Every structure is written in structure tokens, then in C-alpha cells.
Amino acid sequence: MPAPDAHLTLPANPVACHECDLLQSEPRLAPGDTARCVRCGAVLARNPPDSLDRSLALTLTATVLYVIANVYPLVGLAMQGRQVEVTLIEAVQILWKGGVEPVAALVFITALLFPVLELLMFLLVLVPLRLGRMSPRLATFFRLVRSVQPWGMMEVFLLGMLVSLVKLSHLATVLLGPAFWATACLIVVLTLAARAFDTRLLWQTPDTVAGR
Amino acid sequence: MSGDYPTARQLGLMSCHVCGQLAQAPDTTNRSLRCPRCGTPMHMRKHASLSTTWALIAAAILLYVPANLMPMMVTASLLGSQEDTIMSGVVFLWQSGSWPLATVVFFASVMVPLLKIIALIYLTASAQRRSRHNLIQRTRLYRLVEFVGRWSMLDIYVITILVALVQFQGLATIQAGPAAVAFGAVVVVTMFAAMSFDPRLIWDPLSDPTPRRPDHD
Numbered sequence: 001m002p003a004p005d006a007h008l009t010l011p012a013n014p015v016a017c018h019e020c021d022l023l024q025s026e027p028r029l030a031p032g033d034t035a036r037c038v039r040c041g042a043v044l045a046r047n048p049p050d051s052l053d054r055s056l057a058l059t060l061t062a063t064v065l066y067v068i069a070n071v072y073p074l075v076g077l078a079m080q081g082r083q084v085e086v087t088l089i090e091a092v093q094i095l096w097k098g099g100v101e102p103v104a105a106l107v108f109i110t111a112l113l114f115p116v117l118e119l120l121m122f123l124l125v126l127v128p129l130r131l132g133r134m135s136p137r138l139a140t141f142f143r144l145v146r147s148v149q150p151w152g153m154m155e156v157f158l159l160g161m162l163v164s165l166v167k168l169s170h171l172a173t174v175l176l177g178p179a180f181w182a183t184a185c186l187i188v189v190l191t192l193a194a195r196a197f198d199t200r201l202l203w204q205t206p207d208t209v210a211g212r
Numbered sequence: 213m214s215g216d217y218p219t220a221r222q223l224g225l226m227s228c229h230v231c232g233q234l235a236q237a238p239d240t241t242n243r244s245l246r247c248p249r250c251g252t253p254m255h256m257r258k259h260a261s262l263s264t265t266w267a268l269i270a271a272a273i274l275l276y277v278p279a280n281l282m283p284m285m286v287t288a289s290l291l292g293s294q295e296d297t298i299m300s301g302v303v304f305l306w307q308s309g310s311w312p313l314a315t316v317v318f319f320a321s322v323m324v325p326l327l328k329i330i331a332l333i334y335l336t337a338s339a340q341r342r343s344r345h346n347l348i349q350r351t352r353l354y355r356l357v358e359f360v361g362r363w364s365m366l367d368i369y370v371i372t373i374l375v376a377l378v379q380f381q382g383l384a385t386i387q388a389g390p391a392a393v394a395f396g397a398v399v400v401v402t403m404f405a406a407m408s409f410d411p412r413l414i415w416d417p418l419s420d421p422t423p424r425r426p427d428h429d
Contacts, residue, residue, distance in 0.1 A: 016220035016227035091376035139250035160369025
């Protein structure tokens with residue numbers, strides 16, 4: 001129950017839970033540990049080990065995979081001697097020409113544009129951090145990563161491809177292109193990269209970061 | 213117990229939603245305060261959270277109807293032309309023997325948007341009534357709504373691949389129907405609705421010094 005205002009005590013090193021607003025002490029975390037809100041259980045902070053190197057390595061891997069996933073054909077279909085293969089951007093173009101421009105735009109944004117924005121912004125944060133250079137601009141890039149993240153939906157896209165291939169499998173022969181496998185790997189690598197990044201690195205003083 | 217500590221709001225503090233920095237809220241309702249550490253605009257609570265969420269829920273309900281009643285895809289083949297709604301697509305998958313996928317599509321496309329709208333109505337209404345019940349359960353429900361929302365995009369991607377691949381002129385072609393636009397809009401609108409809801413509003417009544425204050429709608 002709430003204490004009367006006169007008796008409110010402030011915890012040491014206070015942080016507020018972003019989901020229930022309760023003030024609590026920022027816990028000291030061993031590598032690999034996760035801090036949760038004592039009241040509502042929201043994740044307050046994580047301390048991923050070896051954060052910068054791992055997230056940078058994973059993000060660079062993701063960049064290579066992203067290029068493969070967008071240059072090579074995703075899926076194909078062979079039917080009565082004819083064969084069709086499409087890349088992601090071609091699929092969006094066909095949809096656009098088919099008269100459902102809003103849907104084409106939605107697919108373009110969620111499966112193609114926002115994932116690459118997330119990657120680039122993440123690199124723009126990680127590379128200067130790794131080189132020990134802090135600048136206020138990093139916060140801006142990181143904010144962009146955070147606002148773009150919920151709209152990148154490659155994992156849903158992958159499942160959607162599988163569903164449509166099953167639908168087509170009894171009409172024609174289904175072909176999986178290199179981009180299909182690259183997308184599958186990209187989803188895993190990008191998730192791991194985001195998990196490996198310790199956001200607190202961004203808000204530390206320059207010398208603390210340089211000392212890592 | 214955890215209730216020993218106050219909330220940030222009780223002390224007039226705002227926390228930055230990007231970096232977590234706490235800052236003293238200005239006395240006036242000046243909304244231009246930026247986080248002293250990372251520069252993100254700060255708010256005590258998401259601005260006009262409940263009314264924005266209500267408006268987006270209403271839009272989602274309106275869009276949900278054409279999304280389910282109108283054709284999602286139009287198949288033209290030698291045998292003639294066929295229109296499929298979301299539901300008839302599920303039925304087709306079920307009858308062709310791939311019932312696991314039929315279940316996945318049914319949940320992602322029909323149940324998730326519907327349950328999400330119902331859950332958002334419950335969360336917004338209970339926060340507006342300043343309910344003090346089921347706080348943990350409601351917070352978990354909110355997290356679930358945020359997490360599953362994106363999976364409704366499934367049918368949009370299915371249609372994308374179908375349209376792109378089945379372009380055998382003279383043999384068979386597939387076009388996206390008007391429901392695809394409505395359905396995409398439902399997913400986007402419900403995602404915005406979940407984002408505009410501030411989960412801290414669930415917990416605010418608990419730290420309210422005068423619980424029996426009359427409600428203003």
C-alpha cells in the first residue's frame with residue numbers, strides 16, 4: 001500500500017521501472033545476469049558478457065547475410081516446364097503493380113527497409129563505441145534503432161514464405177533460393193546481436209567505455 | 213515488500229524511456245523537456261495515452277470487418293476465377309491436409325487480431341476506471357499483446373509470395389484482394405494502439421494518495 005507522501009524514501013541509485021514506474025535500486029549485475037522489477041517483473045537491465053565485441057561481430061555477420069538475402073532469389077516455382085524465381089524486392093514490385101500499393105509499401109517497410117535501417121543504425125552506434133569515441137549523436141542513432149525495431153518483421157516474413165510454399169507445393173515444384181536460407185540465419189543472428197548489446201554502455205562516461 | 217518505495221511520479225520524477233535517466237518534471241505542463249543524458253523528449257506518462265488508444269481500437273474494429281469479409285486473394289486459372297477470404301484460405305489449408313499450418317494461419321490472422329482488440333479494450337477500460345485489481349495479470353496481458361501483435365502480419369507475407377510466384381500467364385495468376393489492404397491496416401493500427409497504451413497507468417491508482425476521488429471521464 002502506498003506510504004504517505006511525507007515518508008517517501010528514495011532508494012540508493014534509483015531507477016524507475018518503465019512498465020510500472022516503481023523506484024528501486026539499480027542492482028549490480030554479474031555478467032549474463034538480468035535485473036527484473038521487484039513489483040511487476042519487467043526486465044530492467046541486462047549485463048551481457050563481452051557485449052561490444054559480440055554485438056559488433058554479430059551485426060557485421062548480419063550485414064553480410066542481409067546482402068545475400070536481398071540479392072539472391074528467395075523462393076521459386078517450377079510448373080509445366082516454366083520456372084519463376086523472385087527476390088524480395090521483385091515480390092514487392094509485383095505486388096505494387098497488382099494494384100495493392102499500401103500492402104506493397106507495408107511489406108517493403110517491414111521486411112526490407114526497417115531491417116536494414118536497424119542494421120545500419122546499430123553499426124553507427126557500435127563502431128564508434130568500439131573505437132572508444134562517444135558522441136551525443138550515438139544516442140540519436142540508438143533511439144532510431146529502438147523506434148524501428150518493432151516494425152522489422154523478418155521472422156514473420158519467413159513463416160509467411162513457408163505457409164505460401166506449402167499452399168503451392170501441390171500445384172508445382174517449390175524451390176528454395178539462397179536468400180531463403182540467408183534470411184533464416186539473419187533472423188537468428190540479428191536477435192543474438194540485439195541481445196548481446198548492453199545498452200548501458202551508451203550512457204557511461206567516455207573513459208569508462210574506452211577502458212573496456 | 214516492494215511497496216516500500218515510491219513511484220517516480222510520486223516524487224515528481226520522469227524517467228527517460230530510452231536511457232532510463234530520471235529527471236525532475238517541470239512544474240508547468242511544459243512538454244518540451246528533453247532527457248539531460250540522451251536528449252529524448254520526456255513525458256511523465258505517454259501523452260493522451262487512453263484517448264489515443266481508444267481511437268486506434270475503434271479504427272481497428274472498423275477495419276477488422278472488411279479484412280475478414282472481403283476477398284484476400286483472387287486466383288485466376290484455366291478453370292476460372294476464385295476469390296478467397298482469410299477464413300476460406302484456412303479451410304483450404306485444413307482440407308488439403310496441412311492442418312498444423314491451418315492452425316497457425318487461423319491463430320495469426322483471425323484469433324490474434326480479435327483477441328488483441330478485446331485485450332486492449334479491457335486494458336484501456338480498466339486503466340480508465342482506475343481499477344486496482346489484477347495489476348500483475350494486466351501487465352502480463354499488455355506484454356503478451358505487444359509480443360504477439362507482429363505475428364498477424366503473416367497473411368500479408370503469404371499473399372506477397374503467392375502473388376509474386378504464381379504469375380504463369382494463361383495458366384494461373386494470383387492477385388491480392390481488397391481485404392489485404394484492410395488487414396494490413398488492422399495489424400498496423402493495433403500495433404500503434406498497443407504502443408500508445410502506457411502500462412504505468414495500470415499501476416498508478418495504487419500510488420494515488422486519494423483513492424476515493426471522483427472519476428472524470
